[in-house]
Every structure is written in structure tokens, then in C-alpha cells.
Amino acid sequence: MDRVIITAPAKINLHLAIGARRADGYHDVETVFQALRIADLVDVRLADRLSLTCSPEMGLAETENLAYRAAEALGQRLGRDPDVSISIRKVLPAGAGLGGGSADAAAVLAGMAILWGIDPADPLLVSVAADLGADVPFFLLGGAGLYTGRGDEFVRALPHVSVPVALVKPPEPVSTAQAYAAFDRLPLAPMSDISVLAEALASGDPAAVARATFNNMTQASIDVVPSVGEALALCQSITGVLGSMVAGSGSAVCAFCESDEVAKRVADAASRLGWWSAPTRTSSHGVISIGRDAS
Numbered sequence: 001m002d003r004v005i006i007t008a009p010a011k012i013n014l015h016l017a018i019g020a021r022r023a024d025g026y027h028d029v030e031t032v033f034q035a036l037r038i039a040d041l042v043d044v045r046l047a048d049r050l051s052l053t054c055s056p057e058m059g060l061a062e063t064e065n066l067a068y069r070a071a072e073a074l075g076q077r078l079g080r081d082p083d084v085s086i087s088i089r090k091v092l093p094a095g096a097g098l099g100g101g102s103a104d105a106a107a108v109l110a111g112m113a114i115l116w117g118i119d120p121a122d123p124l125l126v127s128v129a130a131d132l133g134a135d136v137p138f139f140l141l142g143g144a145g146l147y148t149g150r151g152d153e154f155v156r157a158l159p160h161v162s163v164p165v166a167l168v169k170p171p172e173p174v175s176t177a178q179a180y181a182a183f184d185r186l187p188l189a190p191m192s193d194i195s196v197l198a199e200a201l202a203s204g205d206p207a208a209v210a211r212a213t214f215n216n217m218t219q220a221s222i223d224v225v226p227s228v229g230e231a232l233a234l235c236q237s238i239t240g241v242l243g244s245m246v247a248g249s250g251s252a253v254c255a256f257c258e259s260d261e262v263a264k265r266v267a268d269a270a271s272r273l274g275w276w277s278a279p280t281r282t283s284s285h286g287v288i289s290i291g292r293d294a295s
Contacts, residue, residue, distance in 0.1 A: 002046045004111045005291040007039040008103035009283055010092050010167070011138065012247045012254045014201075015146075016215040017191045021184055029151040032158060032197060033099075033135065035142040036165065038280040040091050040104055042067065042287075044111030047085035050075075054088045066132060070105035073128050074112055084112060093276050095173020097221075097248030099139070105132050106139035107287045114289060142286025144201060146194065158198060160284040163206040164259055166266035168235060169252040169276040170227035179249035182220035189216035210243030210256035221250035228253065231275070238266050252276075 011033050019028035050071055052062040062068050067086055075082030086108055092100030109125050112118075118125070120140075129136040134152035138145060144158040192214035200212035222229040228250045235244035235255035240262030244255045257263040263279035270277035 001115055001292050001294055003293040004044050004114045004289050006042045006044065006107035006111045006287050006289055007285075008042050008088075008100070008107035008287055009039040009139065009142065009285065010036040010098040010100065010103065010280070011135065012036065012098070012165075012245075013215060014144065014209070014213050015192065015194055015197045016217055016248065017194075018183060018189075018216055020188055026150050027180065029134075029148065030194060031147050031151050032144060032194070033138045033147060034144045035139070035283040035286055036098075036167075036280050037283045038091060038167070038278055040100060040107070041089040042104055042107035042111060043087040043089075044108060044115065045085045046115055047083055050082045050084060052086040052088070054090060056090055058090065058094060065104075066101045067104040067108045070108040070128070070132055070136075071112060073132060074109055074125075077124060077128055078116075082112070084115065093169055093173075093252070095175070096169045096252035097174065097246065097250045098167070098252055099135050099248070102133050102136045103139045103287065105129070106136050110140065110287045110289070114292070139286045143284045144282075146198075159201040159204070161201055161204055161206060161209050161282065163209060163282045164257040164263040165280055165282065166235065166255040166257060166263040166270075167247070167252050167278050167280060168231045168255065168266065168270040170225060170231050171275065172225045172227060172251055174221050174225050174228065174250040176249050178224045179217060179220050182223045183217055186219060186223075189219070191216070206256060206258075207242050213243060213245045213256070215245050217249050218246045221246050225251045227251070231270070234269060234273075235266055238262065238269060241266065
């Protein structure tokens, strides 16, 4: 193979419980990542040197892009030049809490593994992914999974429930650093027992899943970008929405819907406000190859 095309899916956090700030500056995190069908497309080709292009451009130098750094990191681990050309077609907005940059990085690792003949189950890929960011390893697996530590320690897979969702993002992004700073200024929010969500996923009932979602970063996100609260209110105002929550630290929010038609109505309502929006569904996949070419 000299070329592969990999999907890089969005994620949401069905459960996000942030603990108090630790002495090392990090927070304890208990979270359930859930992959979505909506995805960037990452084209990885063998080349004479490492390069990266992104459409539309993200305002980053190529060397600052996490996908570029992923190629560098895998090359360093294997002691070989990361001579690949990376082209990313961005669908997922930045500053949304949907994990787009991390998914792109995971897609590059998966694509290079195919091109270089590395077993996709090789623990090396997860190790490199973990060095790049707490949520990067998740995108190599996808589906629904419980993570602890800084959100980077895989505990177990959870049942996948197919649910129509609508993503809505106000124009302003939420900086993760600002969200955590706002979180630290608030009284420590109460936690939710993860078993409630685990039981809802096991039941296979989308309404039960929507009721069991939890994110104690919500108020911090609204404090940083007040329109996050407006997006939540918009979602909840539409008949057929089972529940809504902030996607990670925002600024995107996710509406869990009774049907694909309801998800489209939510997205259309947000679009009329000039906001980015998209109907999609939960997914059982992480990054996957959708095309390969041989020279």
C-alpha cells in the first residue's frame, strides 16, 4: 500500500466527572467516551518527506498540528523517517470539545501502521497515542469506553447503543485551559455514580442513556462562553429531544434525539442562527480505513 484514507470520528463524553485539582496540576477524571459517525477524513500517503495540509486551514503551522506530531512520534519510536504526506479534510470544528485534533492524530497513527505493516493491535500505537494526548488512545478503539486517570487510562469497554444525536456549536470556542480554570473557581460539583450510565447502556434504551448522562464541567463551560447555555436551551426546546449535554468542555453541545428526523430539526434550528451544527449518530467504531491504493 502507498496510500490509505482513514476516518477520524468525533467523540462526546457521556459521563465526565472531574475531581479536584491535584498537586501535579492535573485533575482526576472519570469519563465515558462515545464515538460518533461524523468524522474528518485523513489521507496518508508514502512520500519523500513529512508534510501536512488541512482543508479548510486551521490557522496552525503544520508542525503545530497534532496529526503532524503523531507522525513524528511514531517515526521516532521506530527509528525511521516519517516520510508521509498527510491531507486532512476537516469536518469537525476546533474548540468544540469533540476531539477532532486527537482523532486526526489517531488516524495518522492508524494510517502509518497500515503503510508500514504494523499490526493495528500492537500496543506501541496506544503508547504513542497516550504520549500525544489523554483522549488520543480512545480513537484507536472507538465505541463506548470508561477511562480514568487523566482520562487516558482505559478501564473497560461499555455496550454501544445507537442513538440519533444533533451537535450544535455556538461561534465562540471554549479553551480547555480556561474551562478548567473556571472549574477550579467553582465549588467542587457533586459526582454521579458511573453505574447509572453503565446500566442505561446495558439496557439499550436511548432515553435511559440520555437521562443518565453527566458532565460536571457544564457550569464552567457556560461561565467561559455563555452561549453554551443558549445552545443547551435551544436543544431542549425542540420536541423529541430526550436530553442534552455539553460535549466535553464545550463549546459544542449534544442533543440525544428520538429519531434522525428530530436530530435534523435540531441541527436546522441551530443553522438558522448561524451556528455550526450537524445531525449524526453514535458509532461503535474508532478510526477506520475506508480506502487503500497500491502502487
